[in-house]
Amino acid sequence: MNSQARDYDLCGWRLASDIPLPDLSIWAGDARAPDVVVALGEVPPIDAPIMATPIMAIDATGRTRFRIDGVADYLIEEGRRITVAPARAADSPDVRLFLLGSAFGYLCHQRGVVPIHGASVVIDGEAVLLAGASGAGKSTLADAFARRGNVVLSDDVSPVQIGPDGAVILPSLRRIRLWQDAIDNAGWGSAGLERCRDGLEKFSRSLLEQPRASPTPPRAIFHLSRQWDKHGGARFRRLRGRAAVEQFRSQIYRGRSLVWLAGAASAMARATAAASGIPSHFIVERALSFDRLDETVDAIVMTVRASR
Numbered sequence: 498m499n500s501q502a503r504d505y506d507l508c509g510w511r512l513a514s515d516i517p518l519p520d521l522s523i524w525a526g527d528a529r530a531p532d533v534v535v536a537l538g539e540v541p542p543i544d545a546p547i548m549a550t551p552i553m554a555i556d557a558t559g560r561t562r563f564r565i566d567g568v569a570d571y572l573i574e575e576g577r578r579i580t581v582a583p584a585r586a587a588d589s590p591d592v593r594l595f596l597l598g599s600a601f602g603y604l605c606h607q608r609g610v611v612p613i614h615g616a617s618v619v620i621d622g623e624a625v626l627l628a629g630a631s632g633a634g635k636s637t638l639a640d641a642f643a644r645r646g647n648v649v650l651s652d653d654v655s656p657v658q659i660g661p662d663g664a665v666i667l668p669s670l671r672r673i674r675l676w677q678d679a680i681d682n683a684g685w686g687s688a689g690l691e692r693c694r695d696g697l698e699k700f701s702r703s704l705l706e707q708p709r710a711s712p713t714p715p716r717a718i719f720h721l722s723r724q725w726d727k728h729g730g731a732r733f734r735r736l737r738g739r740a741a742v743e744q745f746r747s748q749i750y751r752g753r754s755l756v757w758l759a760g761a762a763s764a765m766a767r768a769t770a771a772a773s774g775i776p777s778h779f780i781v782e783r784a785l786s787f788d789r790l791d792e793t794v795d796a797i798v799m800t801v802r803a804s805r
Contacts, residue, residue, distance in 0.1 A: 504531065507601075508610070508656055508667035509712060516581065517588050520597055520672045520701065522709060533577055533604065535596065540570035540582040548757040555757045561603045568592060571600045576607030590701070591694050597670055602654055602751040606758045610656045610667065611771040612750040615718070617655040617666050619648040620801050624666035624713040626655050626775070627797075628748040629721035634785055637679045638721075640702070641794050644683065648710050649673065654750050657771040658712065664774025668710035672701045682787040717777040717801050720744055724782040731783035731796045735804075744780070745772035777804040 504524035505512045510532035511524050518535075543562045546554035553563035561573045568591045569583040579600050583592050605612040615628030616639035627635045636652050643649050651669040658665050677698040680687050690700035724732065736744055746768045749755060755764045772778070779800065783793050 506709075507533065508658075508669050515587070516593065516596065518593065518597070519703070520593065520670050522671055522705065525709075533579070535579045535581065537587055538580045538582065540572045540580055548754070553754075555754060559607055559758050561607070561754065561758070563595075563599060563603075565591075565595050568595060571595065573600055573603040573607060576604055576609075579604060589695075590691055594693055598654065599751065601669070603754060603758075605654075605656050606751065606755050609767070610658045611755075611767060613655045613657060613718070613745075613748050614653070614750040615655050615748060616652045616673075617650040618642040619650060619710065619713055620716065620798060622713075623716035623801075624650055625716055625797070625801055626666065626718040627721060628655075628718055633721040633723070635721060636673050636675055637790065638794065638797075640673050640675060640679065640683055641790050643673065643704065643707070645794065648707055649704055650710050650713060652704075657715070657774065659767075659770045659774055664715055664771060665712035666715050667712050671704045671707070673704060674699055674701050679787075682790075715775045717779060717804055718745065718748075718775050719797060719800075720748065720778070720780045722780055722782045724784050729784060730789070731781055731793045733796070733800050734780045734782075736778040736780060741778035742769050742772045744778065745775070777801075 505514060505518050505521035506524050507521055511529060512533040513531035514535035515537045516535055543554040543556050545556060547557050548555045555561050564570045567584055569581050572580040602612045613626055613628055615626045616635040617624050617626045618639055627638050629635055639649050639652055650666050652673045656667040656669060658667055674693050677687060680700060685702060687700045690702055693699045693701055749768060
């Protein structure tokens with residue numbers, strides 16, 4: 498580690514990093530050794546991969562390597578170490594974007610935590626996940642909740658951990674990434690915000706002013722789906738049993754890799770346990786319209802409360 502290394506809080510893990518990570522809170526916990534280390538160094542190719550694509554590879558021990566051309570190579574090992582070989586300034590937003598995105602997702606899988614492609618917010622003391630594909634409006638909804646005073650546990654990747662007392666959602670990234678139109682609608686203004694990536698009209702809004710969150714038991718997950726009728730209100734459909742598990746599995750971040758990292762049977766068991774730890778599952782269809790955003794937030798809150 499270099500002299501500029503700092504310790505941060507990620508999911509309650511003590512993370513020691515060679516790279517400045519303003520998206521995370523500074524570690525304020527005990528003096529234990531770091532749970533996770535992010536180090537600058539060489540990232541050699543994976544020998545004898547059991548799974549490989551043009552940008553990533555996994556070997557039989559679970560070591561996972563991926564490359565983003567012009568940004569960095571990343572190597573994730575044993576759920577404890579991420580090595581980064583940057584192709585640009587190590588503290589650039591582009592390098593951090595994939596470090597706290599894909600690399601974080603693979604790290605979760607290695608640590609036995611199920612990362613969901615979704616934001617998570619706290620409603621009445623319980624966690625509610627807003628899951629969906631890129632562009633589904635997860636971050637915009639999370640930001641709308643934040644503006645109402647709800648704590649945001651995470652944006653984009655929400656880790657679900659199963660323990661002896663049931664499931665909890667781990668608080669992770671202390672920022673929300675928003676497109677320019679969402680920022681304009683919220684009235685934030687992008688002048689003081691950092692671009693998520695060069696040339697991308699998407700910006701990071703810090704949530705460090707919010708109180709620190711603790712692992713929070715989940716109440717519900719909402720799978721976001723677009724409704725093309727701009728004049729129609731949000732429609733909710735509850736999922737149960739196998740349908741709920743299958744929909745949940747489809748939202749696991751870097752889910753294909755989980756099978757190679759844990760094996761098909763263990764991957765299914767882990768996904769089923771995480772899905773079963775969330776009491777209520779819904780598909781919500783709503784128009785991607787800013788003028789109905791508050792109405793959608795109200796509907797989600799009412800649905801959560803009615804599900805208890």
